[in-house]
Amino acid sequence: MPVLSVIVPFHNVGKYLGPCLDSLAAQRFRDFEVICVDDGSRDDGAAVVAARAAADGRIRLIQQANLGVGRARNAGVREASGRYLAFVDGDDMVPRAAFQRLVTSLESTGSDLACGNVMRLHRNLLVPSWAHREAFAEPAARTHITRHRLLIRDRMLWNKVYRRSFWDALGLSFPDRMYEDQPVAIAAHVGAGAVDVLHKVVYHWRQRDEPGASITQRRLEPDNLRDRLLSVLETAALLDARARRLRPEFDRDTLEIDMAVAVEAIAGLGADADDALVDLVVRYLDSVRPDVLPRVPYALRLLVHLLHQRRLDEVAHVFAQARDGLLHPPVGSAGLLRKRWYGRHPALPGHLSEVSEELSPTARLVELEWRGGVLRGAGRVGVGRFDVSELDRVRVSVWLEERRTGDRMPLSVESASPTWENVELPDGGCVPEHAFPFRFAFDPAALTPERIARLGHWDLRVGLKGPGLRLEGKVRGDRRLPPAAPPPRRRAGVWLVPALAFRGAWGLRLRRAGALVRHCEVDGGDLVFSGELADPGDGEPVVRLVRRSDGEEMYFPATLAGREFHARVPLAGIDESVGEESWWEVVVDQGRAIRTLVRTQERQPVRVEGRSFLVDRSDDGCLLLLER
Incomplete structure (x- = not known):
């Protein structure tokens, strides 16, 4: 008898079933059986399982008419002989150490079930599952849903291993409909004497590309x-x-x-x-x-x-x-x-009707530029999507706040009376129509030597203050639309970089530059850029693209003449976007990573062979490439 029985129901997921079974075969924990239940598939899923079963005696196939995933799981449970039960959907994948961690936890604690964290899988990109992130932020042994109440969000079946004797004693079975896992998962949580919560990721939940392919998409x-x-x-x-x-x-x-x-x-x-x-x-x-x-x-x-x-x-x-x-x-x-x-x-x-806890400022920039050595901006701030036209005696304040220290630099502000007419804004209407316009100015002279030496990151923040009202938040924006970030300026040997951060907040970054990009354009489908290295070493540099979401890297050649470097990156040769968008940071590599600083102010959206790219700057001025 195996220690663990893994039930894998499947229906028309043949293109994903092979990788799913391969992830099971690669488990570090070896003492298990895999019961694959074909729920009337019309594709090659059964053949995929049969081929794997011929090579691995732990895998076997049973088949039924298309009766639904609930009945398929029940059929798998009836065939299972292990001391523990686990469930895996045929289009998902399981990390190598998952079953080892879950079974070892149960063997150690004697709990009735163990559950772990989850990542969403889109093609080859993994991102945290929002449904599981908070509940599995910290590990806990022999807890319970009544003490660890965030587990009420853990309504999926497959990130768990169940003790079989517990499953049978509770009389758990799946109803004959979609969303059959929620009542079973919650019944197990409530009925358990003790539950182990693992912070480690134990399941990769696939987000499928085909429209209407999954229950969630329908x-x-x-x-x-x-x-x-x-x-x-x-x-x-x-x-x-x-x-x-x-x-x-x-x-x-x-x-x-x-x-x-x-x-x-x-x-x-x-x-x-x-x-x-x-x-x-x-x-x-x-x-x-x-x-x-x-x-x-x-x-x-x-x-x-x-x-x-x-x-x-x-x-x-x-x-x-x-x-x-x-x-x-x-x-x-x-x-x-x-x-x-x-x-x-x-x-x-x-x-x-009460919204006291929902009120927060929604601020967007509509202008930002250097004028006379001073950084000047204009924007609008409202209160979410609420109409604040009845508010009076409201004052707007703007300041820069250093992330690490909380140090604040108040900015001079000109505010006007709120306007209530419909206003067409550059960011496509993200700012509430009912908002307070404001203008501000930042003089770099406010940066003391101590502030410059810290090389900090300063967020642009806005506050609304009136009778009974105290709100503050970051000034945000959409980096695909104006205003463009002004070019960096130098002060006391340090670059001041006004930019829109990765997650959409405006700010000012103080940094030094190992590589300064003076020219950047898209030429014939290639990203072409050149500049100067502060400290050129020996040998030819290469351009390294690093995808922020998963660390994926791509390399392209570059040339060096003295301090001057030149690079050409064919955009069509870049890995396709994974999910809605991919962010690539461009680094010059000469045996060490030299992060770029881009002086050009252009933000260039281009299309290459049906793909859409935007050349931009990151929040600290590095050359950034976005595919959306």
Whole structure:
């Protein structure tokens, strides 16, 4: 008998099944069986399994008609003979040490199940799974979902190993529908005597490219939504019966995830929405505690309230407004000693209108340039997507704040009365229409020798201050649209680099330059740039492109004449974008990495063989290439 039984249901995922089984065969933990259940596939998936089974006696194949993944998993469990159970979807992959870590943990602690962290897999790129990041931030042995409540988000089946005796004693089995794993995963968490939480990644959850290929991609289809809602109702009933204290956490996540999908689907269906679907939504919302919905973001709260009341025409109208950035509820306050803030909408009752915890400044730059040796900028700051036209005596302040030390340099600010007309902005309307315009100026003379010596990174921040109102945040922007970052300026041997950071915040970086790029352009589909090395070494340099998301590297030749270097990078030869976008940092390598400093102000969007690139600067002035 093997120690571990791994059940792999599959249906029409032949192109991914081979890599999945290869990742299982490569596990450091060796004492397991793999039971592959063909759920009526019409592709070559069964042949892929048969070929692997011929080479590895631990793998075997069973087949059934297309009865659904729930029945396929149940069939695999019936065939399993191991002391432990694990589940893997046929299009996903498992890191080499995963089962070793999970089984070893259970053997050590005696817990009923062990679960671990997850990464999303898109082609060859891995990124953290948002659903698991917080719950698995810290390891914990012999804990429980009632003590580690973030595990309410751990509703997937496959990042776990279960003790088989525990599984059977709890009588766990999968319902005959989609989203069958949520009620089973939560039932296991609630029913366990103890659970091990591993911070290490134990599962790679694939994001597939083909439109409509996965259950998640078909989430707006009525049958898909019906099964999602049935799983939500089943899980809610389980928690009511066995862990009532977890309902608020479950409902908060369900409102923001599942109900958001329900709103989108039913808004799209409009008058054609099935009454039975709406009945399922209402049935769930009837069971949600009154104090939970006000904790949901305002726009979604409004839409869920309308859906709960079956006001479907209004759901469709408000959803379209929110989607198009046209939902701007006016904000007002109440109270004297402790002001509370409310977003007013005729459809939302007062007890659901408070937005005090949601208010934050939304600031965007529309101008930034050096004039007379001073960095001058202009922007607009509002309060999220709320209409703040009723606010009075509000003052705008702008400052630079050093990330490491918190040191602040206040900037001179000119602010004007708020404007409420529709204004066409360079960033495509990301700034609220109802916003306070401001202008500021930064004089490099404010940089003392101590500040210059720290070579710090300073964020541009903005504050709004008025009666009962104290808000502050970063000034952000969209790096694909104007304004372009001004060129670096030199002061006391250090470069001052105004730039938009990788995650969209404007700031000022103080740094030295090992390689200065003086000329950069796209010529005939090639990125051509040249400049000067501060300290040229021996031998020819190369250009190294480093992808920020995963560290992938590509190399291209360069030439050196004295201090001057020249490089040409064919854009068509760069690895294709993984996911929505890929960021490549350009480094000159001469046996050591020499990070560039780009003086050119141009931001060049180009298309090469159907691919879209943007040549830009990073937040510290390094040459950056974005494919989107």
